[in-house]
Amino acid sequence: MMSKYVKVFGAIAISASIAAGCSGTASDSDELVKTKALVEQLTAENKQLKEQLSASGKEGSASAAGGVTAKPSPSPAASKMKTIESGTPLTINDYAEITLVKTEFTAKVMPPKPASLYTYYEVKDPANIYLDTVISIKSLKSSAGGADEFASVAVKYADKYDYKSFSTIEKGGGSDFTYTNITSIEPLKTGTLHYLAELPKEASADDKSVVLIITIGKEKYEYKVK
Structure with missing residues (x-):
């Protein structure tokens, strides 16, 4: 058998x-x-x-x-990004109080109260322009934190073009700029940072959207410039 x-x-x-x-x-x-x-x-x-x-x-x-x-599992719905309002402080406990001060298209970024000797940033390519995003950061940490660690800013133009930014921080009461990567913000002290993204000049004049993506800690926040 x-x-x-x-x-x-x-x-x-x-x-x-x-x-x-x-x-x-x-x-x-x-x-x-x-x-x-x-x-x-x-x-x-x-x-x-x-x-x-x-x-x-x-x-x-x-x-x-x-x-x-196997039947595919349904993909989770995309979560809607949080928003941030200009002039309204956003508080993250034990981290920072973040205030979006202003945004400005400009070819030249100068400190608000320039001293006799100061640093400024100017676009070299005449076809481009800076989007200057000014953010006030009050540290709520228990110890000093690097100025460049609290937040970062990216820009999306026309719903498809992505741009990074670099940052600088005001010093001497706004008389000059210095590097964020060598500057700390002490507990309960405030620093004013400028995030500069270089965009094509038409982004400042046409009717296409310009949106900031501000990353603070592990969260992302959206702000519509136009």
Whole structure:
């Protein structure tokens, strides 16, 4: 007597053949018992597997080879980005109080109260222009934090073009600029930072959208310039 079985994902196929002339022997009887037990075992395993697939929402239709095509899980809805308002402080506990002071298109960025000797930023390409985003940052940390670590600013133009920015920080009461990566903001002290993104000049004049994406800690905030 010969027997064989095949176990497949989500379905069971068993074929057994008993050699002719074998009738009623002890050997045949034992083989039939074993085959029956095997069928019951595989049937139970198959039922358990299908129940698990059904519970997880992944049970699909069996293919001709006995496989299962899993149903794709629905993708989560995209979360809407938070917004930030100009002139309204945004407080993140134990981190910072962030205020978007203003945004301005300009070819030349100067400190608000320039001293006799000061640093300024000027666009070299006449076809481009700076979008100067001014943000006030009051540290709520328990110790000093790097000025360049509190926030970052990116710009999306016409709903498709992305631009990064670099930052500088006012010093001496606004008489000059210095680098943010060498400047710290002490606890409960405030720094005024300028984030400069270089865009094509038409971005300042056409009717296409210009949107800021401000990252503060692990959160992103949106501000529509125009």
